[in-house]
Amino acid sequence: MSGGVVGARAGTLSFMFGASSQTGQLVERVKSVLMLMGKKAWHMGNSGTGVSAKLANNYILAINNIATAEAMNLGLRCGLDAKALQELVNTSTGRCWPMEVNNPVPGVVDTAPSSRGYEGGFGVSLMNKDLRLALAAAEESGTPLALGDMARSVYTAVEDEHRGKDFSVVYKWLQERSATQ
Numbered sequence: 001m002s003g004g005v006v007g008a009r010a011g012t013l014s015f016m017f018g019a020s021s022q023t024g025q026l027v028e029r030v031k032s033v034l035m036l037m038g039k040k041a042w043h044m045g046n047s048g049t050g051v052s053a054k055l056a057n058n059y060i061l062a063i064n065n066i067a068t069a070e071a072m073n074l075g076l077r078c079g080l081d082a083k084a085l086q087e088l089v090n091t092s093t094g095r096c097w098p099m100e101v102n103n104p105v106p107g108v109v110d111t112a113p114s115s116r117g118y119e120g121g122f123g124v125s126l127m128n129k130d131l132r133l134a135l136a137a138a139e140e141s142g143t144p145l146a147l148g149d150m151a152r153s154v155y156t157a158v159e160d161e162h163r164g165k166d167f168s169v170v171y172k173w174l175q176e177r178s179a180t181q
Contacts, residue, residue: 002057003038004122006111013038016057018049055137058130061097062151062167065127068098069171072105077178082108104171113166121166128155 003013015034021027027043034041044053071094075085082105090100102121103109113121131152138145154170161176162169 005120011037014040016042016044016050016053018044018047020046052137055130055134059134062127062131063147064096065098065167066151066154066170068096069104069174072171073174073178098168102168104168114168118165118169124155124159124162124165124167124169127167128159131155
């Protein structure tokens, strides 16, 4: 499932699932039930593939979130306006969900957790758990994840200091480590 608390409340969740079905009837039944709660339901293959899809998606999200937080921190420290930088990136090659919807800088996106003290949203502990599971799946399948261990160490440190907050709090964590000027 993807979409979090906001998606659940709005009925806009996205589901990825695995199911074996000779005739396709089971797949269609599962899809019809899931569509009562969301806007998308993807059959990813046999049993277990839904979890693999979720882990792959959240791996990308974890990396994108760190990159967004780092870029916003860099831009602001170099004198850029946060909203101007966000608008530029959202119309350029850096566009991603953390920049557009869940921007980690307070006040840039009014509905983002960062604008509510990093409350609500997708918890840093959940992101850290999904990264751990993605890394375990990568090891089991012999798949290199070049940024995985570094991302995991970042989220572990962020979780230690900001437990219970949205995973975009990585921006605040980075700010706290930035040199004073």
